[in-house]
Amino acid sequence: MPELPPLPTISQLVFTGFALFTCASALGVVLARNLFHGALALVATLFGVAGLYVMLEAEFLAVSQVLVYVGAIATLITFAIMLTRSMMYGKTSPLNRQWGKTGLFAVMIFLALYGFVGSIPWADSAPAVLADESMIAALGVEFVTNYVVAFEVMGLLLLVALVGAVMLARDNN
Amino acid sequence: MAIDYLPLLIMIVLGAGFGALVLILPAILGPKETNSQKLEPYESGIIPFSDARRRFPVKYYLVAMLFLIFDIEVIFLYPWAAVLRDLRVFALVAMAPFLLVLLVGFIYEWKKGALKWGE
Numbered sequence: 341m342p343e344l345p346p347l348p349t350i351s352q353l354v355f356t357g358f359a360l361f362t363c364a365s366a367l368g369v370v371l372a373r374n375l376f377h378g379a380l381a382l383v384a385t386l387f388g389v390a391g392l393y394v395m396l397e398a399e400f401l402a403v404s405q406v407l408v409y410v411g412a413i414a415t416l417i418t419f420a421i422m423l424t425r426s427m428m429y430g431k432t433s434p435l436n437r438q439w440g441k442t443g444l445f446a447v448m449i450f451l452a453l454y455g456f457v458g459s460i461p462w463a464d465s466a467p468a469v470l471a472d473e474s475m476i477a478a479l480g481v482e483f484v485t486n487y488v489v490a491f492e493v494m495g496l497l498l499l500v501a502l503v504g505a506v507m508l509a510r511d512n513n
Numbered sequence: 514m515a516i517d518y519l520p521l522l523i524m525i526v527l528g529a530g531f532g533a534l535v536l537i538l539p540a541i542l543g544p545k546e547t548n549s550q551k552l553e554p555y556e557s558g559i560i561p562f563s564d565a566r567r568r569f570p571v572k573y574y575l576v577a578m579l580f581l582i583f584d585i586e587v588i589f590l591y592p593w594a595a596v597l598r599d600l601r602v603f604a605l606v607a608m609a610p611f612l613l614v615l616l617v618g619f620i621y622e623w624k625k626g627a628l629k630w631g632e
Contacts, residue, residue, distance in 0.1 A: 354522065394518050404588050412581035419577045422569040477599075480592035484600065484607035491589070495611040498582050502618040505578035506627045509571045 355395040362388030379421055383414040400476055575627055586615055 348356070365388060368381030386409040393402035483491050554561060589611070597604050622628060 416577040419573045480596035495614040499618040509575035
């Protein structure tokens with residue numbers, strides 16, 4: 341990678357735009373008085389993260405993010421709100437009795453992560469990134485060779501989630 | 514490269530811009546007149562019979578959860594399908610337990626009647 345130019349490049353501007361969008365909608369998630377608006381802001385946040393992934397050249401991750409998080413998880417959260425009686429009525433306060441402690445913890449976690457990320461010796465030059473098609477092919481090879489056990493275990497995890505969902509949502513009779 | 518996704522970005526900007534435009538322009542240019550007909554959710558549609566903000570049946574949750582699980586399965590099939598021709602039987606054998614486990618789940622939910630909406 342060449343050394344950074346003094347002026348921000350177009351891609352840096354776009355990245356900053358996505359980052360600001362993500363932060364703004366993340367704030368919307370925690371500050372919305374109507375929980376449903378919070379859920380919609382969460383969808384925007386997840387979409388912004390997908391944009392960040394594209395800017396970081398993690399295309400497969402970005403596609404997965406849109407399909408799984410923006411598509412499925414967002415639907416699930418929306419339905420979960422629709423299923424909950426008290427959440428469909430009226431406005432709720434974004435603050436509760438524990439907001440002070442939670443805020444303190446959030447700041448502490450941020451500082452810990454900040455120190456951790458700052459202490460890592462990041463490589464100055466990026467390794468050669470594979471082209472799109474060969475990257476996905478390499479991912480496929482890794483799934484069935486190095487990570488095959490983790491892959492099968494994940495299938496089991498999905499099965500447990502499926503059975504759990506059917507058990508939870510089954511009729512009482 | 515991120516530059517390959519420039520058309521996508523232009524599409525997003527155009528889409529968001531057009532959406533904002535058709536919301537803002539009528540508010541500025543359109544006549545402002547309200548009556549009870551205008552406040553209906555659908556013009557010439559079914560007359561609303563109750564508040565939409567009520568609890569929904571738990572079946573919606575089940576559908577969303579099943580969609581999520583098989584959505585993840587498809588995501589993982591995609592890179593595998595890209596190398597299936599090169600790895601041949603090996604890739605099939607490696608994928609078989611994963612697919613079988615989820616097939617068991619599929620049969621389970623089918624037998625439990627989770628795919629049936631009505632009674």
